[in-house]
Amino acid sequence: MVNRSVGAPRVVLARALVYLALLAVVAVSLFPIYFALTTSLKQTRDAFTTPPTWIFTPTLEHHRFIWLETPFPRYLFNTLVITIGTVLLSIPLGCMAAYYLARYRSRPIQVLLFSLLAVRAFPRILLLVPFFLVARAAQLYDTHILIILIIAAFNQPFAIWLMRGFFLDVPRELPEAAMIDGCSSFQAFRRVVLPVVRPGVFTAALFTFLFAYNEFLYCLILTGSDAKPLSVAIAQYGAEKIEYWSWSAAGAVGILAPIVLFIAVMQRHLVKGLTFGTLKG
Amino acid sequence: MTRRAWRFGRRRGVLCLILLVGASALLIARGAAPTAWAAEPTVHYISHRFPMLEFWVKKMGEYPGIKLEAELIPFDQALEKMQIHLSQGASTYDIMATDAFLPTFAERGWLMPLDPLIAKLRQAVEWDDIDPILVRDVCSYKGKVYGVPNLAISMFFFYRKDLFDAAGLKPPATMDEWIAAAKALTMADKKQYGTAMTLKAGDGFQNDFTYYLRTYGGDWYDKDWKVTIDSEAGVKALTTMKELMKYAPPNVLAFHNDESTVAMQQGLTAMGLLWQSRALAMDNAQVSKVVGKVSFAVPPAATKGGKSHARLAVGCYSISAFTKNDPELVFQVIGKTLSKANMRESAGLATPTRLSVTRDPEVMQKFRFIRAAADNVQAGARLVPSNPEFSEAMLQTTQTLQKGLTGELAIPEALKRAQKVMSDLMTEKGYYKK
Amino acid sequence: MASRQQRRDRLIFLVPSMTVLAVILVYPLAYSLGLSFYNYYLPVPRTTFVGLENFRFILADDAFWEALGVTARFTGAAVAIEVVLGIAVALLLDARIPCRRFVNTVVLLPMAITPAVAGLLMRWMFESNWGLVNYFLGLAGVRGPGWTGDPAWALWSIILADVWQNTPFVILVVYAGLQSVPVEPLEAAMVDGASRAQTLAHVVFPFLRPLVLFVLIIRSMDAFRIFDQVFVMTGGGPGTTTQTITFYNYVMAFRQLRMGRASALGVITLLILSLVIGAWIYLLYRREKGEW
Incomplete structure (x- = not known):
């Protein structure tokens, strides 16, 4: 009894603090995006002022320009x-x-797993010139397939480490039982194991999607006018004219919008997927 | 549950697959289209992006019978791409804006000598009207022509006439007057600073520093390519810059041209050294809050009546040595794009390079800063050195010089170290062998 | 000895992935490693073998050690803040809160933004004259610094930008972990009358430990390689106060065009990272589980 009468105001206070902290986190996360959005809707003259212009007549001119012209x-x-x-x-x-890699254990496999991490650590800019040489030799410069192959290869270490965590959670008996029932090893994997780790596959796919969507450096050098993606296009309006800043903001909103929708729809899966696998190192 | 989920996943997979196949089909169709008709050659163009060049690209696209694929990207990115592609002998680009890199690229054998084309097409492109001094000084290397000048711009002094008049000030004639005027017009509490500066390491810093260095009588190199920034002029240059920084916005060390321009357009700064290509935008109400309030002058000299040597830049279009297109066609595309009519139309964006246009009083009248630009060149605006080592060492050199401004190094020490960076490279490249 | 089954599985499951990796990455990696022993100046096709000269040059180069220091400071500060903040926010999100779905979405959003675009947004936020960070500081009565233009604050602007973008990754992983904290020990703790703090310290944190380690390693590796934000926000300046290893590597390769030397720097970076991460994994995981 005593506890409760003292506790009630404290609980309320704690609750208020939690909400306040959450509000702060939400505000900080959103503000730069809000700034990009309003900048893209302002006349360039009003976009970079002190103090900031809060009230303005929105214009869709910058958006119209980048999407139509x-x-x-x-x-x-x-x-x-x-x-x-x-x-x-x-x-x-x-x-x-x-x-x-989750099913079998041996020293070479551990070495392989570690080297996969090292691939992730290598400074990527150094591979630009060799990639360019290969792309030219294979006549793949400025093609989608080249970029897809490169990003997919760079994504392998992360995808493998992530998925391995999920597979480690699957009881070994599951595929073995299926194989005793006459499935081939691949059938056991596809029909029995894969459905169980579906949330994990989903999570890995989401991360891969983001990784590819945001890739910049290789696309910059290895694509020209045919295969150039959005991330590179946005960075093209350098500095010379201030309208370019407004266009960059409109471009930033353009590249953000699908991601916002995407995360809004998929965040449940992200969390669920990771929860499921608990990310075994 | 599991079974249903799996089937659902498969259906989604199939959907994705269809999407991808459709996408590829579209792409293949698009890719195949030009080859199928094959009549129109594709001309590939690359340059940095800026309004004058955007205008040329627009005009270039109107050239009949070709398909133009233009890449306009920031300066750094354009340079990187050109260097990677050309060093591997790739025929990716036909027309390139080489500007200050023309001698470097020519030396490496990446550019096509234009003399035979000029001889053949002299009439067609009205070659003799193009300023021969620019052709000789900027677009030639070892006696051969490698480029067509497409624009000239210089940096000059922008100032707020309204603020100057109110304070009874005149545009400064000397560095000391500049410092005094900047001090008088700084009201930090009201967010008004005396002067804009462009001090971000790299070409931004280099543009500003070159002006102070040369105006105090120094230069980057002497005639034997000995580096000469560790000098009295160098000390004076950095000292003046450090003094002026007191009256500049607090983050001026991160200012590149765009930040300086915004600062001017927003009324944050009262004066500053800016590029001519920014002048027109000062009067554009879409982007500027100081329409009609900005005037232009020749930048201050070291002492009264002295010379002032701001940066001059000339743009050039070159043809790649590895082009697979007919060089005559490519040359015609460039020449016809840079026609008299087009230059007349675009004179507000940069100083034209055809004599018939620059000498036209009507054009001079129309854009008030062209006068300032002409005076500026008269007063001594000059090009920067064009040896490759200059640009290769530029980032490191200017980073080191910046440390003299932040106080991380004493000014003489910063100059000494920057000089060493540049000298080491020159030594390594064999400039001082004899 | 691999069983027949394992060998067959290897062919079916492992070989395709490794083939892609090998075809795409091994040649460029080998090319780059090889290049580190040559003097290769990009514009000149001729290369000369120089042995370990490139490595000697870099180890004697002040700028390298300076960049290493900047990178270490950046990585240390950014990762520390991200992990602490990430755990805190994840715990907040784990409480009973309204509009959970909206809040989760918003909090995770920065992670998904293209780094080059995020760098641009952050450059605007940290602009000291009209940027919003200084505007809000001004409202609070603090006169904000010059951020990217101030040698004392430039690195901090990049650290904070990175915190903004990458804390969500930590939040996501820890939050997901919190969802799967086993129920029994929690109930047992409650029955024992443990306070919330005690429950956190004795039940939740030990469970989260492997997750935090995973996040720590991934984030450290990525932070160590930071490039995009530096490129967009400061270009390494003022002076060399924000010149990280990767940025310096970029300058060597594409400004100075010393591909051989730049490759050597890449190899050195790789070695440093492998050693640090390897030691980390060895110490933490081995002791934890006896295997990894």
Whole structure:
């Protein structure tokens, strides 16, 4: 009894603090995005002022310009092709490899897992010139397939490590029982194991999607006017004219919008997927 | 449950697959289209992005019978792409804006000598009207022509006439007057600073520093390519810059041209050294809050009546040595794009390079800053050195010089170290062998 | 000895993925490693073998050690803040809160933004004259610093930008972990009358430990490689106060065009990272579980 009468105001206070902290976190997360959005809707003159212009008549001019008078729709299309292609190539391969690496243990496998991490650590800019040489030799410069292959390869370590965590949670008996029932090893994997780790596959696919969607450096050097994705196109309006800043803001909103929708729809899966696998190192 | 989920996943997979196949089909169709008709050659163009070049690209796209694929990207990115592609002998680009890199690229064998084309097409492109001094000084290397000048711009002094008049000030003639005027017009509590500066390491810093260095009588190199920034002029240059920084916005070390321009357009700064290509935008109400209030002058000299040497830049279009298109066609595209009519139309964006246009009083009248630009060149605005080592060492050099402004190094020490960075490279490249 | 079954599985499951990796990455990696022993100046196709000269040059180069220091400070500060903040926010989200779905979405959003775009947004936020960070500081009565233009604050602007973008990754992983904290020990703790703090310390944190380690390793590796934000926000300046290893590597490769030397720097970076991460994994995971 005594406890409760003292506790009630304290609980209320604690609750208020939690809400306040959450509000702060939400505000900080959103503010830069809010700034990009309003900047893209302001006249350039009003966009970079002190103090900031809070009230303004919105204009869609910058958005109209980049979507109708520049090849932005084509860049968006390229981004989609690259992103979907990467997911479709990377995830099946990554799942299969992760399955193997989770099922078997040996020293070479541990070494392999560690070297995969090292691939992630290598400074990527150094591979630009060799990639360019290969791309030219294979006549793949400025094609979607080149970018897809590169991103998929770079994504393998992450996909494998992530998926391996999920597969480790699957009881070994599951595929073995299926194989005793006459399934081949691949059938056991596809029909029995894969459905169980579906949330994990989903999570890995989401991360891969984001990874491909945001890739910048390789696309910058290895694409020209044919396969250039949105991320590179936005960075093209350098500095010379201040309207370019407004266009960059409009471009930023354009590249953000699908991601916002995407995260809004998928965040449950992200959390669920990771919860399921509990990310075994 | 599991079974249903799995089937659902498969259906989604199939959907994705269809999407992808559809996408590829579209792409293949698009990719195949030009080859199928094959009549129109595709001309590939690359340059940095800025209004004058955007205008040329627009005009270039109107050239009949070709398909133009233009890449306009920031300066750094354009340079990187050109260097990677050209060093591997790739025929990716036909027309390139080479500007200050023309001698470097020509030396490496990446550019096509234009003399035979000029000889053949002299009439067609009205070659003799193009300023021969620019062709000789900027677009030639070892006696051969490698480029067509497409614009000239210089940096000059922008100032707020209204604020100057109110304070009874005149545009400064000397550095000391500049410092005094900047001090008088700084009201930090009201967010008004005396002067804009462009001090971000790299070409931004280099543009400003070159002006102070040369105006105090120094230069980057002497005639034997010995580096000469560790000098009395160098000390004076950095000292003046450090003094002026007191009256500049607090983050001026991160200012590139765009930040300086915004600062001016927002009324944050009262004066500053800015590029000519920014002048027109000062009077554009879409972007500027100081319409009609900004005037232009020749930048201050070291002492009264002295010379002032701001940066001058000339743009050039070159043809790649590896082009697979007909060089005559590519040359015609460039020449016809840079026509008299087009130059007349675009004179507000940069100083034209055709004599018939620059000498036209009507054009001079129309854009008030062209006068300032002409005076500026008269007063001594000059090009920067164009040896490759200059640009290769630029970032490190200017980073080191910046440390003299932040106080991380004493000014003489910063100059000494920056000089060493540049000298080491020159030594390594064999400049001082004899 | 691998069984027949294992060998067959290896062929079916592992080989395709590894083939892609090998075809795409091994040649460029090998090329780059090889290049580190050559003097290769990009514009000149001719290369000369120089042995370990490139490595000697870099180890004697002040700028390298300076960049290493900047990178270490950046990585340490950014990752520390991200992990602490990430755990705190994840715990907050785990409480009973309204509009959970909206809040989760918003909190995770920065993670998904293209780094190059995020860098641009952050450059605007930290602009000291009209940027919003200084505007809000001004409202609170604090006169904000010059951020990206101030040698004392430039690195902090990049650290804070990175915190904004990457804390969500920590939040996501820890939050997911919290969802799967086993129920029994929690109930047992409650029955024992443990306070919330005690429950956190004795039940929840030990469970989260492997997750935090995973996040720590992934984030450290990515932070160590930071490039995009530096490129967009400061270009390494003022002076060299924000010049990280990768940025310096970029300058070597594409400004100075010393591909051989830049490759050597890449190899050195790789070695440093492998050693640090390897030691980390060895110490933490081995002791934890006896295997990894």
